[in-house]
Amino acid sequence: MSTPEIDPELHGLLDEVVHDPRSALRRTPRRALLEWFGNPTSAHARPVDATTAERHLVAVYRESLAELLLKASWLAFHEQPVPRMAPRRPDGTAVDVERESRALWRAVDRIPGLGYERAGRPEAIAMLVSQRSARDPGQASALAELAVALVPSDFGQLRLAVALPDSESRTAILALQRVAHEARASYIRKDAHNAIAQRMVGQGWLHLARGEYSLAVMESPQSVDTRFWSFNLACWAGDMAMAREQGDAIQHLCAADDERIQQAVEVLKFWSRSSPASILRPIVSNWARWGAEFPEPCVRLMKAYS
DSSP states (O other), X not given: OOOOOOOHHHHHHHHHHHHOTTOHHHHSOHHHHHHHHTOHHHHTSOXXXXXXXXXXXXXXXXXXXXXXXXXXXXXXXXXXXXXOOOOBOTTSOBOOHHHHHHHHHHHHHTOOHHHHHHTTOHHHHHHHHHHHHHOOGGGHHHHHHHHHHHSOOHHHHHHHHHHSOGGGHHHHHHHHHXXXXXXXXXXXXXXXXXXXXXXXHHHTOHHHHHHHHXXXXXXXXXXXXXXXXXXXXXXXXXXXXXXHHHHHHHHHHOOTTOHHHHHHHHHHHHHHHTSOHHHHHHHHHHHHHHGGGSOHHHHHHGGGGO
């Protein structure tokens, strides 16, 4: 078997840790290692007897492993058999999911397993390797949970809450509300508000969901998918003024042939198949009265109900 390619600096670091007789990792029982590395606080507050190389190893591996786990969680989420908007970066550019997937698994294939084993997180490696072959969409929340345990972050907390199953929607809403309130980056707050709204729609709390979509628009006025969902619920509520506001924004943000409109149509079709007639009826009725007054992108969007 060929030796995996790893960064020369990491290779030298691992070699130093493995051969240094002072290394605490060589002298510490395995159970203590798991407890140490399983706690985000204690891992960064390692006693002074750790060597410089060991302290650097912890910092390097925690960050890189957490990043791999989060990306694996993100990919698992988008591989679930549910229509979704194609993912985009904070700047609005599209993300090629397949390309990201290939890049992730190439990185996993190059993992220097010795280093991670000595970092006390073999279960994280086992999960990544398993996900590499199984591509199990159901592992999205478990992967995100491991990532957050390694390196707590706003983005990690967001991914963990988003990945929770529908049966845990109320727990997810509470977690997302914390992210929306505490996250430093506006795009993370926007995504949190969007996710809260989607969970609320799933619970039938459409009036509350409208408020969350409004907050998401405030965080990111250029987010066309947020405008789609806000427009949809304005039609449901019979709020002509809000429907006009969102319709004008949609027309400004995307052309009638924008691929995001068709993606949104598929999402709305999926939602309508599981929604009661009491929710769908007002949308169809109001759109029948208003439709001629709205721009072509909105007309295309509402074809989801035809």
